Amino acid sequence: MRFFHHLLGLALAGATCAVSIPAVAQDARMVPMAAPAEPGAIALNTGGVAGSTAPEAWFSQYGVAMTRNVSSATLTPFLPDPAKATGAAVIVAPGGGFLMLSMENEGWRVAKAFAARGIAAFVLKYRLKPTPGPMPQFEQAVTEMFASAGRPDSRLKPEDAVAGLSNQIADARAAFALVRSRAAQWHVDPTRIGMIGFSAGAMTTMAVALSAPDTKPAFIAPIYGSMEAVKVPADAPPMFAVLASDDPLFAHKGFGLIDSWQQADRPVEFHLYEHGGHGFGLGKAGTTSTGWFEAMMRWLDTNGLLAKR
Structure with a gap:
């Protein structure tokens, strides 16, 4: 459990680093906000969170919407125009250190970008670790967690975190099952459903790939996640x-993760950008990190995952 708490601290930095938004909106304060409409969100009915007492709460940080104390997982579809639909689909897992979710920057915006390219996208609002209800106490918890994040001597292996991510893995399993059960309705090919995750969402994506073979993802895309073997x-x-x-x-x-995939003779493509920091979503303005999404589209296409069938 101690290791898992450290994992939370490492991933949490994704929520406290600058995201790709205009400089005028760079506001690190956590400002409470009303829960936004989540049209089409579907309850996954995977259970609650042990010890959770505070209700789900939304706030704005760096000008984007975030949520915490998620105790009921949901999946929100972002479907492409049927005329453009390729049949491919992706489950999107935002980051936030398992204490919060960057729903706007690493969820909705990403899903809309996929849908615009003919790929059905589904934002997974997975269950989180309980946090204090009042905002000042929550901010203090974040500060304490962030203080130990990113130490040079820290080591983090995604496979070691699997036991601590049972809720997130269960939520992802339910998400894959739901998409496949409605594949005909959503114009999705059940064999071409992948998963992408950011920071803590990347760790969740890796945990699913390593420990939930029943989900059978067609591809995975860990974005600024752990690189441990x-x-x-x-x-x-x-x-x-x-x-x-x-x-x-x-x-x-x-880059042990990349080496691991190569040594196992499994397909892998890796993009290392000079600048971007952590938490850049679709890309940090003024850096080449803005090119990763188009690179991924080319990768999916050349691997036959976007061909209409």
Whole structure:
């Protein structure tokens, strides 16, 4: 459990680093906000969170909407125009250190970008660790967690975190099952459903790939997640990974994850950008990190995942 708490601290920095938004909106304060409408959100009915007492709460940070104390998982579809639909689909897992979710920057915006390219996208609002209800206490908890994040001597193996991510894995399993059960309705090919995650969402994505083979993702895309080596399953899905070389958490610990996929002779593509930091979503303005999404589209296309069937 101690290790898992440290994992939370590492991933949490994704919620406290600058995101790709105009400079005028760079406001690190956590400002409470009314819960936004989530049209089409579908309850996954995977249960609650032990010890959770505070209700789900929304706030704005760096000008984007975030939520915490999620105790009931949901999946929100972002479907492409049927005329453009490729049949491919992706489950999107936002980051936030398992204490919060960057729903706007790493969820809705990303899903809309996929849908615009003919890929059905589904934002997974997965269950989180309980946090104090009052905002001042929550901010203090975040500060304390962030203080130990990104230490040079810290080591983080996604496969070691699996036991601590049972709720998130269960939520992802339910998400895959739901999309496949409605594949005809949503014009989705059940064999071409992948998963992408950011920071803590990248860790969730890796945990699913390593420990939930029943989900059978067609591809995975960990975006600025841990680069620690893992034991790769024989049938591991193709992987598209992204990291910035100035990421304060994961850029200076080697690229064991990429090596693991190569040594297992599984398909992998890795993009290391010079600048971008951590938490850049679709890309940090003024850096080449803005190119990762288009690169992923080319990768999906060349692997036959976007061909209409």
